[in-house]
Amino acid sequence: MEPIYNFRETEMNGGIINFRDYQGKVLLIVNTASKCGLAPQLESIEKLYNKYRIQGFEVLGLPSNQFRQELGSEEEISEYCQVHYGVTFPMTRKIVVNGLDEDPLFTYLKDQSGKGKIKWNFTKFLIDKEGNLLKRFAPITKPEKMEKLIIEALKK
Structure with a gap:
């Protein structure tokens, strides 16, 4: 299977996100939905x-309407996420996470x-x-519960 660094996504503003830019960094990828109770x-x-960006931590949000909450x-x-939650990390155009039209990145993950x-x-x-999956976290896992693993990954 191809490494994660071969993937590309399209940012909301139309720019291309090249995963090669994430080499040597710890990356959190999350499928989002603005109207979800977990938003x-x-x-x-x-x-x-x-808190950790300066140390090499990056986040990529991939909105999906797969569960009819986007x-x-x-x-x-973009406006909703910025106004309500102060999001500054990159967000892509809407994707599909399951099924025939699913985004190849999610097939890979x-x-x-x-x-x-x-x-x-x-x-x-x-x-x-190094581009390896450390862990998949359930939707209900609070981001704070990931912090220890993020810190460990940044130290390696």
Whole structure:
């Protein structure tokens, strides 16, 4: 299977996110949904991002309407996440996390974790500095519970 650094995504503003730019960094990938009851996690994820970014921690949010809890347009999603949760980390255009049209990145992440389909919004994947999946976190896992593993990964 190809390494994670071969993937690309499209940012909400149309820019290309090249995963090669994440080499040597710890990366948290999360499927988001603005109207999900778990959306307040965005605030905690943003706090971790701000706290550890200077040490090489990056976050990438991938909005999905797979579970019918995302706003209509990229502009609405971006504005909502910034206004309500202060999100400054990169967010992509909407993607599909399961099924025939699923984003190849999520096919890869699900295969790497061995845990099958994404069951809900805010499934989180922590990637180490070498591009390996460290851990897949359940949607209900609070971002604060990931902090110890993020710190350990940054030290390696």
